[in-house]
């Protein structure tokens with residue numbers, strides 16, 4: 001299928017989707033715009049139905065299958081594609097079966113069931129689930145919905161750019177998008193290249209631990225790379241699709257990689273500065289900017305695709321704690337105090353004066369490694385600022401309590 005044909009489908013998809021899912025907000029970020037001397041816009045697909053853009057491609061694909069094939073659909077996924085397909089099928093009155101690996105988180109299984117799909121748990125990893133899904137499609141005569149390597153799915157994803165264009169009023173200079181199997185990036189490329197040729201720079205971001213497009217572009221054909229799970233779970237694909245590789249290799253301007261630490265910071269910043277909850281894949285474009293791996297010029301109009309917000313609460317807690325520790329907003333102090341009544345009280349007084357709020361405290365007087373006459377104190381506390389931590393350490397040491405900051 002040619003780019004022109006897929007482009008035509010993006011127009012049809014726009015019509016179809018307008019009655020079924022949300023037009024997501026386009027948020028101008030004053031913070032990042034100031035930081036990068038550019039005009040930075042966030043397309044908030046985390047606020048899309050089902051929590052990610054994936055429903056666009058799934059809905060349009062299912063809408064496009066012929067009457068004869070509308071017996072049912074089947075997909076394999078432990079992530080956003082599962083929820084997208086389940087929602088899209090149910091709202092079009094079609095049964096769906098989603099095969100998930102047995103290791104899939106309960107929250108994802110429940111969400112998919114709640115959208116009306118029958119969930120089949122099979123195998124330990126995605127590839128096992130995929131095989132099973134193919135078997136079910138064959139057995140039951142259901143249509144298999146590919147997560148990215150399908151022109152209709154690509155056209156559905158491309159509708160994001162039609163929408164953003166209407167919201168922006170003019171084409172962006174740069175688009176930064178996450179890349180998993182490449183369906184999203186291909187959809188954006190189709191629309192941008194068809195409407196404005198090479199005027200808009202398109203940059204893909206993939207995890208350093210699943211760099212399938214980086215490697216495939218280097219080799220000139222799709223190659224399989226080793227990959228492991230991580231925060232950007234939506235982007236962990238081992239090998240690009242055939243169609244997505246053809247489109248991306250021909251038209252993308254650049255691909256960069258980011259790692260989980262960099263993405264963790266981006267998730268935290270989106271939360272703190274923009275009040276936006278993004279999952280790892282969705283925060284990857286901001287990470288590419290923050291790390292300087294993507295450079296933007298003065299006044300450049302940049303569109304970041306915040307592609308999804310389905311992050312597990314337990315993972316979110318870890319990200320927030322890690323970032324609070326890194327920014328010295330949660331600290332761990334360790335020190336010695338004379339082993340006599342009242343010294344702990346004096347230390348706590350100094351800590352309280354600096355407005356540190358204690359989360360947990362350990363007081364050790366009996367460990368055999370302690371010199372007699374001393375007790376060891378370990379304090380976890382929330383700090384109002386980085387300076388307050390420096391001040392409290394100075395004060396404690398000045399008053400004869402040798403304290404230091406430990407790695408959180």
Ligand SMILES: Cc1ncc(COP(=O)(O)O)c(C=O)c1O
Nearest residue numbers: 180181182183184234281307308
């Ligand atoms: C939130 C999110 N962002 C980006 C992607 C990548 O999309 P694609 O596989 O079309 O490249 C996915 C894929 O599941 C996703 O869930």
